[in-house]
Amino acid sequence: MVECWSKRMNFDFDTSPDRAGTDSQKWQKYAGRDILPLWVADMDFTAPPAVIAALHRRVDHGIFGYARPTASTVAAVVDALQARYGWTIDPAWIVWLPGLVCGLNITAQAFAQPGEEVLTLAPIYPPFMTAPANSGRVAVPVNLRLEAGRWEIDWAALEAAVTPRTKLFLLCNPHNPVARVWRRDELEKIAAFCARHDLVLCSDEIHCDLILDDLPHIPAALLGPEVARRSLTLMAPSKTYNVPGLGTSLAIIPDTQLRRQFVRATAGVVAEVTALGYTACEAAYRDGEPWRQALLAILRGNRDFLLEFVRRELPGVSVEAPIEATYLAWLNVRELNLPDPVAHFEAHGVGLSDGAFFGAPKGHYVRLNFGCPRATLETALQRMKSALAAH
Ligand SMILES: Cc1ncc(COP(=O)(O)O)c(C=O)c1O
Numbered sequence: 001m002v003e004c005w006s007k008r009m010n011f012d013f014d015t016s017p018d019r020a021g022t023d024s025q026k027w028q029k030y031a032g033r034d035i036l037p038l039w040v041a042d043m044d045f046t047a048p049p050a051v052i053a054a055l056h057r058r059v060d061h062g063i064f065g066y067a068r069p070t071a072s073t074v075a076a077v078v079d080a081l082q083a084r085y086g087w088t089i090d091p092a093w094i095v096w097l098p099g100l101v102c103g104l105n106i107t108a109q110a111f112a113q114p115g116e117e118v119l120t121l122a123p124i125y126p127p128f129m130t131a132p133a134n135s136g137r138v139a140v141p142v143n144l145r146l147e148a149g150r151w152e153i154d155w156a157a158l159e160a161a162v163t164p165r166t167k168l169f170l171l172c173n174p175h176n177p178v179a180r181v182w183r184r185d186e187l188e189k190i191a192a193f194c195a196r197h198d199l200v201l202c203s204d205e206i207h208c209d210l211i212l213d214d215l216p217h218i219p220a221a222l223l224g225p226e227v228a229r230r231s232l233t234l235m236a237p238s239k240t241y242n243v244p245g246l247g248t249s250l251a252i253i254p255d256t257q258l259r260r261q262f263v264r265a266t267a268g269v270v271a272e273v274t275a276l277g278y279t280a281c282e283a284a285y286r287d288g289e290p291w292r293q294a295l296l297a298i299l300r301g302n303r304d305f306l307l308e309f310v311r312r313e314l315p316g317v318s319v320e321a322p323i324e325a326t327y328l329a330w331l332n333v334r335e336l337n338l339p340d341p342v343a344h345f346e347a348h349g350v351g352l353s354d355g356a357f358f359g360a361p362k363g364h365y366v367r368l369n370f371g372c373p374r375a376t377l378e379t380a381l382q383r384m385k386s387a388l389a390a391h
Pocket residue numbers: 041098099100101102125172176204206207236238244249
């Protein structure tokens with residue numbers, strides 16, 4: 001049914017152009033080897049037709065000078081945030097960035113001094129830990145706790161991790177890799193925690209348009225003026241519309257002083273967003289909604305298929321908590337007792353991300369990207385089944 005609907009809308013999520021031999025990082029990793037890459041977080045779907053058409057028009061213009069967003073590009077972002085989250089932002093709050101890893105690095109430099117500490121919740125997308133370290137700041141990951149089938153914040157551990165050197169909290173909402181959508185009460189507690197300890201709150205919301213369950217995304221900055229004053233929100237069309245290679249992201253920073261500090265840290269080192277990036281961003285936010293809705297249906301189907309397959313066919317592998325958002329599954333493989341699960345699955349034709357990079361103990365977790373045609377996912381899961389049989 002989902003497929004009929006997606007076809008009726010003229011969106012094809014069943015086939016994928018051959019990415020082997022292209023500039024794709026995801027596919028180059030295993031060039032010349034029969035390994036299906038389900039690691040890095042980009043999808044094997046073509047971008048929305050509206051985005052591709054806009055890019056064609058922009059390319060046909062033929063001049064690619066230094067770019068600035070037009071009023072209409074800015075309006076597309078502002079309108080999308082208003083329509084989706086009821087968040088009214090002032091265009092002046094936006095700082096454009098060529099990527100959010102860059103944004104995390106700039107954030108660490110802008111809001112902590114060398115030797116000062118940056119809190120985050122682990123397991124976590126690796127740049128949350130490497131960004132502070134890159135500039136001599138100290139990342140302090142506080143482990144999430146699995147409780148009754150849900151990843152929960154360990155509030156006592158978080159409180160205990162604060163020192164006089166703690167300056168910044170890096171939040172990931174929805175949280176990569178555990179696919180958790182933080183609820184209003186949890187966000188309120190995080191905001192109160194940051195206020196109590198006078199921390200800047202950086203909320204990376206790059207996955208916010210990829211919520212699979214019936215849950216609202218609540219931008220942290222929307223909780224109230226006190227949070228907004230101490231927060232910056234990182235967002236991008238990249239994950240949702242599968243345009244990460246076009247390098248267009250934004251930091252939304254309501255407070256003038258905080259924004260100045262951030263912009264100062266970008267000076268001379270952060271590249272400008274490109275003309276094609278702005279074009280894709282505008283088209284995605286303005287005209288990409290029907291495609292996004294169709295995508296979400298496909299991702300829900302892939303997620304459910306994956307969960308059922310893991311449950312029935314992959315003994316020793318488990319998904320311990322609901323995958324509420326993203327196209328990333330956090331698989332517990334500890335029972336398999338493999339010294340290097342990623343190498344084992346690679347040897348059987350599937351390329352996954354090593355949970356150790358996200359701060360999990362070596363051998364305990366792998367992350368699987370299910371943002372691909374169902375046939376690719378099915379083949380990969382069958383290969384994982386064979387990998388278990390061969391173990
Ligand atoms: C939470 C999070 N932030 C940032 C990024 C990467 O952002 P960018 O490609 O814009 O550097 C990712 C990519 O997976 C991510 O999951």
